[in-house]
Amino acid sequence: MAWTHRERVLAALNHEEADRVPIDFGSAGPTAIVGEAYQNLTRHLNLEHKAETLQQLKTQVYPDEAVLRRFDVDTRGIQSGKYANGHSRVIDAHTIMDEFGVTWRQTQGTQDIHFLHVGTADEVRAETGRIIDIFGRSGGYVLNAVHAIQAEVPPANIVAMYDTGIAHAY
Secondary structure (H helix, E strand, C coil), X not given: CCCCHHHHHHHHHCCCCCCCCCECCCCCHHHCEEHHHHHHHHHHCCXXXXXXXXXXXXXXXXXXXXXXHHCCCCCCCCCCCCCCCCCEEEEECCEEEECCCCEEECCCCCCCCCHHHHCCHHHHHHXXXXXXXXXXXXXXXXXXXXXXECCCCCHHHHHHHHHHHHHCCC
16 A cells, blocks of 8 residues: 555654655755756756745745656645735845844855765765665654755756655665
8 A cells, every 4th residue: 555645754753664754845945945956957857847936045946746746755835924025025145134024144155065966866876775774764754955955966966866765665
């Protein structure tokens, strides 16, 4: 019997082993993807379409349902409280003010590089499988990119990570 997305996520939350680890892609800022990386990915998958912006400052976008289905993603984001004038006001290229008047500034000059950025697709598959073996075996783990996928990540590496999650059954 095939597991539903709900059953798979509930198993992880209860630290129970499911048929495979649940996959999260873009349900919230940390698991999202920046616009340029998303355009590269959808072009790679021949699924080009306009994406909805999740966060202006980092130009993160919500993946389209077609992309979520392609990777058998188990989660969906909920965007509450959309305001007529948007969530924030752009102050400059690196600064926004949110709907509560809080100013957010993008950190400059930092770079978060790991295997998804610099590895080959085969290395990404191997490392993703290793991580799933360590954290996913007894439940409680959800596969995601943790920090929004950046523009320089090769689309083939994104595909390799999520396809490994789909195929890595217990």
